[in-house]
Amino acid sequence: MDQVNVERELSSYIGRILRDHFGKGPGSVFVTVADPFITIYFTNFLSPTERSLLQSGQAELVQKIRDRLMDSLSGEITKYLESRSGMDILDFYYDWNLETKTGMFVAVSKAFNPAEPSQTYTNQMAFHEEIGRISLEAEKIPGLIQSYLINSRTLVVVRENILVNIEKEIIAHGGQEMLRIAKRSLEKRLLSTNQEQLEKLLNTKVRDAFIDWNFGRDSSSVLFILEPIA
Template identity: 45%
Template structure:
């Protein structure tokens, strides 16, 4: 994806969110690498959301945004596919309300083999920490893959992560409750980990998580500020 189109897509996403939320993000950063498209949003919190956040109504904001994103994603996907010819199979998204930031990630599973799993300093130790936290919260993943999309964005794919109880909740239609609960629990553990920054030699400014329950996988996105 060319730099001009990345700017064009950033402008489109900013306007789309502004039209539907009443206030768009102050900054939108678009990056692509292999099967991934990342859209990082900064200073994105509407006046009404700010009031709710101040009252501790985080869940209300997340529920509303989830409903809004389900309505907006088809238009976003169609725009990207028309402009690039790339059809992303799945879009993940999450918010960091205290940082007024958010992430949208397009993922094309069919192109995963085009992205070499390049070794980076601390990769083995980093993935071991991911496995350890996953084991505490739910279970050790069947597989863990991590990729640097750029110097500030590290994406982790976890496969085969759902336990039987979670699968049953999904079967009974409790996906939303499961996502909200897992987001809060997992991010608490990830943010409280004392080893990630030492291993990566970078300050972690944001952590986002989301899942594809149908294919039993999940993404973790680390936004870094290299030291």
């Protein structure tokens, strides 16, 4: 099956599984298969129940419910992605922007080697330095930063060795859920605060930004959805 058909099939599957488990499917699903990554971006994803919870100021509860559902769904989604793409998945990341009703999944193949140089684009090293500076505000400068411009609208940033000792201790004591919620809030706020500088380096507008972590492997993925880069 060619790439276009694989992406179309994965898009249909993601829409269906989200609808079956969350009560409402997304309006649109955009899938890009670019080994060693599969990126999935979806829009207009918010159920009536979630909307009511948000209106009553319970955004954190919505985050917890979604995260717990994804704990049970990630394995199933990963297996399907592997079966249709032919990749062996190492990491699976997810995140949401409740205000904009958007979300993302990023799957990373076991063939991925973060030590290998990524393809270059204008101001890439300066962009990495800015990501490192933002990371330092939240925890510390990552041991490694790589970025991959998958297409004109999709930029994946991989960070390795980002956790500080207190975070590792929280994880060891079973605090992953609250740590994820706290880090998601903090780091996305920092990305928003520094968005103008990021856009200047990328020479385009950032339409959406998502972030997630694999605490066990001390790694993180940031997905930027961009206005098409000229």
